[in-house]
Amino acid sequence: MDTDSRLEREQFVSHLNGTTTIEILSLTSLMPISILFRQCIIALIGIKLNRSNQWSRFTLDVACLCLPFLLSCTIMYDYCYVLFVTMITIIVASILWRYQQPPRHSLSKKKIDFNNLNVSCQLKFISYYRIEVNICTAIAILAVDFKIFPRCLAKAETYGHGLMDIGVGCFVLAAAIVAPEARYSIYRNASAPFSSSLVKSLKSIMPLVVIGVGRLIATAGINYQLHVSEYGVHWNFFFTLAAIRLLASLIFIIIPISLSGLIGACIGVFYQVTLTNYNLKDVIISGFDGSGGRNGIIEANREGIFSCIGYLSLYLIGIEIGKQLLKPISSLTRWLKVLVILIIVDIVLWELTWFNAELFEPVSRRFANFSYVLWMVTFMAFNIFMYLLVELISTYFTMTGNFCEEMPLAGCSVCTPTLENRTCACLYAAIERNQLGYFLLANVMTGSVNLSMNTIRVDNILAAVILVGYIYAVSFIIVVLHVNKVTTKIW
Numbered sequence: 001m002d003t004d005s006r007l008e009r010e011q012f013v014s015h016l017n018g019t020t021t022i023e024i025l026s027l028t029s030l031m032p033i034s035i036l037f038r039q040c041i042i043a044l045i046g047i048k049l050n051r052s053n054q055w056s057r058f059t060l061d062v063a064c065l066c067l068p069f070l071l072s073c074t075i076m077y078d079y080c081y082v083l084f085v086t087m088i089t090i091i092v093a094s095i096l097w098r099y100q101q102p103p104r105h106s107l108s109k110k111k112i113d114f115n116n117l118n119v120s121c122q123l124k125f126i127s128y129y130r131i132e133v134n135i136c137t138a139i140a141i142l143a144v145d146f147k148i149f150p151r152c153l154a155k156a157e158t159y160g161h162g163l164m165d166i167g168v169g170c171f172v173l174a175a176a177i178v179a180p181e182a183r184y185s186i187y188r189n190a191s192a193p194f195s196s197s198l199v200k201s202l203k204s205i206m207p208l209v210v211i212g213v214g215r216l217i218a219t220a221g222i223n224y225q226l227h228v229s230e231y232g233v234h235w236n237f238f239f240t241l242a243a244i245r246l247l248a249s250l251i252f253i254i255i256p257i258s259l260s261g262l263i264g265a266c267i268g269v270f271y272q273v274t275l276t277n278y279n280l281k282d283v284i285i286s287g288f289d290g291s292g293g294r295n296g297i298i299e300a301n302r303e304g305i306f307s308c309i310g311y312l313s314l315y316l317i318g319i320e321i322g323k324q325l326l327k328p329i330s331s332l333t334r335w336l337k338v339l340v341i342l343i344i345v346d347i348v349l350w351e352l353t354w355f356n357a358e359l360f361e362p363v364s365r366r367f368a369n370f371s372y373v374l375w376m377v378t379f380m381a382f383n384i385f386m387y388l389l390v391e392l393i394s395t396y397f398t399m400t401g402n403f404c405e406e407m408p409l410a411g412c413s414v415c416t417p418t419l420e421n422r423t424c425a426c427l428y429a430a431i432e433r434n435q436l437g438y439f440l441l442a443n444v445m446t447g448s449v450n451l452s453m454n455t456i457r458v459d460n461i462l463a464a465v466i467l468v469g470y471i472y473a474v475s476f477i478i479v480v481l482h483v484n485k486v487t488t489k490i491w
Contacts, residue, residue: 009225018160019152031132032386038064040094061427125387130174138442145455146463165365169376176318201249205242212238235304264316272370310368342385349378430482437488
C-alpha cells in the first residue's frame with residue numbers, strides 16, 4: 001500500500017467522538033432479535049432439517065443472522081428502528097400464526113405446569129453472545145473502511161462511545177466468562193504447583209502471541225494502515241489478550257479464584273486513581289516527555305501496554321460473572337429468576353457507570369479506564385439478558401409444541417443433543433466450532449479488500465454489495481470447514 005493511501009485511510013478513522021450508548025444498544029439489540037427472527041422465518045416457510053436443504057438453510061442463516069446488523073450499520077442506519085420494529089412484528093405474527101396450527105407433539109395437548117417445566121441446564125445463551133461478538137466484529141472491521149459506515153460508529157479517539165469501541169471489551173468478556181478459571185477446570189486444586197499452572201497458561205497464550213507477531217510482521221511488510229493511538233506502533237489486540245490471560249493466571253496462583261470479582265474491581269479502581277490523580281493519562285496521550293514521541297518500545301506502545309491493566313480488571317470481573325452464569329439450572333422458573341436478577345444488576349451498573357463517568361473520568365477505550373470497564377460489564381449484562389430472554393422464549397414455545405421443533409435455535413448439535421452425530425450448514429454451529437478461525441479469516445479478507453481497492457472512494461451501493469458478499473464468503477468458508485468436521489484450534 002502506498003504511503004499517501006495509508007495516511008488517508010488512517011485519517012479517515014481518526015479524531016472521532018463516537019455516539020450515544022442508547023444508539024449502540026439499539027443496534028446491537030438486533031443481534032439477539034435476529035436469532036428469534038430466524039427461527040420464526042423457518043417456522044413460517046417450513047424448511048426441514050435434512051441434507052438436501054442445508055445450503056438453502058445456510059443462506060437463510062446469513063440473511064437472518066448477519067444482514068440485519070450489517071444493514072443497520074450501513075444503508076439502513078437512518079431507518080434501523082424501522083428494521084427493528086419490522087422484525088419484531090414478524091416474530092409476533094409468526095408466534096400467533098403457530099398458535100392457530102395443530103400442535104407439533106403431545107406435550108402441547110397436556111396442561112403445562114409452568115413451574116415444573118424443565119429445560120437444559122446448559123442453555124446456549126452464552127454461546128450466542130460469544131458468536132454474535134464474532135459476527136458483529138467481522139462486519140464492522142471492514143465496514144468502517146467505507147464511507148457507508150457512519151463515522152459516529154467508529155472508534156472514538158480518546159473519550160466517547162463508538163460502536164467499535166465495544167469490540168475489544170466484548171472479546172475480553174467473551175473469553176473471561178468461559179475461561180478455565182470460571183469453569184474451575186484448571187485451578188480446581190488450590191495447591192497446584194506454581195510451575196504446573198504457569199506452563200498451562202503459557203501453552204494457552206502462545207498461539208495468541210504467534211498470531212500477534214504474525215500480524216505485526218504482515219502489516220509492517222505491506223505498509224498497511226495503522227491507527228497508532230489505538231494500541232501503539234507494534235502492539236495489537238492479540239498481545240493484549242495474551243497479556244491479560246497470563247497476568248490473570250499469575251494472580252490466581254496467589255489469590256483464590258473466589259475473589260476474582262473483588263480483585264478485578266480493586267485493580268480497576270487503582271488504575272483509575274493512577275490515571276486521574278497521578279497523570280498516567282497524560283503519559284498515555286503525550287508520552288513520558290510530553291511531546292507525543294514514540295521513542296523506545298514502551299513509549300511506542302504505551303496505549304496497548306497500560307490499557308492491559310484496565311482489560312485485566314475487566315477480565316477478572318468477567319470470570320466472576322462466568323462463575324455465576326455457568327451454574328447448572330434446569331428449571332424454567334429459576335432461569336426466569338436469573339433473568340430478573342440480570343436486569344436489576346444491569347440497572348444498578350448503568351447508574352454506577354454514569355456516576356463514575358461524571359465524577360471521575362468519561363469512558364475511554366484508549367485508556368481502558370474504570371468507566372470503560374463498568375460500561376462494558378453493563379453492556380454485556382444487557383446483552384446476556386437479551387440472549388437469555390430470546391432462548392427462554394424459544395425453548396418454551398418449542399417444548400410446548402408451538403414452535404418449529406424440527407429446526408432448533410442453532411440448527412444442530414450447538415443447541416440440541418439429539419443431533420450430536422450429524423453435521424449441517426448451520427452458521428452458528430460452524431462459528432462456535434472455529435471462533436478464532438472465523439475471526440482470523442475475517443481479518444485476512446478485510447485486509448485483502450483494503451489492498452485491492454481504495455475503500456474510501458467506493459460509492460455506497462457498491463460498498464453494500466461488497467460487504468454482503470464479504471460476510472457471505474467468510475460465513476461460507478467457515479461452514480464448509482464445519483461440514484467437513486475441520487477444527488482450526490490445534491492447541
